[in-house]
């Protein structure tokens with residue numbers, strides 16, 4: 001009970017932030033739901049109730065609230081998307097795929113390795129490439145794979161000998177999810193700044209970006225602010241991939257400070273918070 005009430009309060013706080021920020025659009029009560037679960041882990045619910053999970057890393061994620069360490073708390077899952085092979089993005093892919101039977105989509109080389117390792121059943125792995133569009137939930141929801149400036153390897157540690165082995169993980173990517181109502185979310189995966197963010201902004205016109213700000217492996221707050229303001233120009237932004245590990249030092253406050261005066265509405269939410277768009 002206590003847990004439920006706390007969730008409700010957190011949820012209310014998230015909704016309030018949103019309502020204050022965008023009073024006019026709030027009244028339309030559109031129903032794309034975005035839930036951030038820490039690091040890059042994200043659960044999306046489409047207008048027709050389909051559930052997309054991106055980069056599941058929950059059970060060993062220090063920022064994921066305890067109730068989400070049980071993967072069943074995600075409910076039904078229709079599609080799993082993976083941006084690249086690092087453990088803080090793939091940690092729960094194998095278990096979640098097994099529990100839900102959902103197809104796993106991502107960079108061709110990454111999915112090939114996951115199939116070879118037995119994480120994903122061959123018939124459930126969907127390999128696709130940057131620039132490719134797929135519709136695993138039917139024609140009304142389109143997922144486009146786009147570039148990310150990062151790396152991708154899959155490192156497996158033998159539980160007995162502790163020896164680690166590293167496999168190729170294809171090329172890293174981000175995803176643009178276009179929902180039934182035309183709303184476009186750009187989950188950037190892990191990335192540094194790159195010039196084609198301007199192309200992505202102009203061509204795909206994302207409404208919402210989920211943008212890494214932690215630094216060290218990805219953009220820091222200043223880089224992320226430049227990408228947001230000068231290249232992507234979304235309506236909304238949710239900072240992600242910070243605070244999980246000590247090296248990911250960037251904070252939402254620094255990101256907002258670097259953005260300065262802007263029309264972009266930033267939601268510095270906490271893991272497990274939900275927003276609707």
Ligand SMILES: [Zn+2]
Pocket residue numbers: 086088089190217241
């Ligand atoms: Zn990462």
